[in-house]
Amino acid sequence: MPQEAFTILHAELSLFERAEEAFALLETFLEVAQPWIRSAVLDPALLRLPDEMTDDRAVVQELIDAIPAAEPKRAWYSTVTEREFDLADEQARWDYTRLAYCSILATVWGDGTTYFEVADQTSATYWLPDSIKALYFDSIKAKGWEIPADWLAAVPKYKKPWWKRF
Secondary structure, eight states: OOOOOEEEEEOOGGGSSSHHHHHHHHHHHHHHTTTTOOEEEEOOTTOOOOTTOOTTHHHHHHHHHHSOOOOOEEOSSSEEOOEEOOTTSHHHHHHHHHHHTTSSEEEEEOSSOEEEEEETTTEEEEEEEHHHHHHHHHHHHHTTOOOOHHHHHOOOBOOOOGGGOO
16 A cells, blocks of 8 residues: 655744634644544643733633643653543534643644644644645635645655664
């Protein structure tokens, strides 16, 4: 089976005029990619509002305040705290889109693939296979929104075989 190309799209809040644009694009992605998504988690520790957030500040602060202290899970390499969100639930999807950018680590996973990640509340990246990217871009256009110019200019790539990654 031929390998599908993927595209890297940068989605830091600083790249958008308003943070809510990034939230809307993430929420749209979560709707479109739902059949491929296996998990959406974030680290509930150290949540804070990003400076770029405008209209939703009070609402998102309420979400942050409402999250109970999470018990760390033991992993083979350390302890981790994470909170999983059921993206089939519309409210959970809305909450995740706002809280992801407040977290030091938020990730959306598929089968062995990372589709979206926020790290240290500053960098945000999508890694999209061409098939999902096409559906995502079609959904953005159908809503009458503009796709960021640098996303349209991003060149799809193929993953290197494991033996060439070293």
